[in-house]
Amino acid sequence: MKVLAIIPARFGSTRFPGKPLIDIAGKTLIQRVYEQCLKAENINKTVVATDDERILQHVQSFGGNAVMTSSTHPTGTDRCVEAYLNLEEKYDVILNIQGDEPFVDPQQINSLASIFSENKDAEIGTLAKLITDPAEIFDPKEAKIVFNDQKQVLYMSRSPIPYIKDLETKLWHTKFDFYKHIGIYGFREYTLLNISKMQQTNLEKVESLEQLRWLNTYKMYLGFTDIDTLSIDTPEDLREISKYL
8 A cells, every 4th residue: 555645835824924934943844744754654755735935945955855736725635636646646545744733743644544554444534532631622623523433433523522411511521532633634545536626515614624525425434642733823832842842
């Protein structure tokens, strides 16, 4: 099974312009993400998908692979589709690795890739983590995820799911293991090429979760992790990264 990792990296972030090129203890954000991907044994090739010549040249300067893509893509997934087509290479599975998580764990990437070798029915793969802070169950920024005994995703929501009847919400975590979504994805080649052509669903629009569009058609399976990834969305997030270092 040939596996490609694509790291979407656009320059014009609304909240943090130029984010991929910020310095984190001597290395840029995008270089740190790239090097974490290289440590994953299950990956055959890693490439950055960008819309900016500065990012392209920087990745090439440290020996990385990069391709140019349009600046008009609405999501990182759409950018991955164009990058894959531009490569003109054949892969069985394509991973979408977030370009704003400088310390994504290589074992998380390996776990994501392994979903497809372990389960022939898996058309999309992603990761979940057990929620250990009860407040996260009710945090709309965290997408909660429910799945069956075969680890197939049934639904994702910003609301607490499942709802526990006849119990105070402050006790919910004592009666059920809630899981949150960790936002890296894997796709069979045909799945990746098809999802960009799919129309948005009402569920996707109201929840603002593109995964709900995919679940309408494709089987998504889970890997599990006990690691919380650190992402950089705003300049303030750099302070948390400094604590981590």
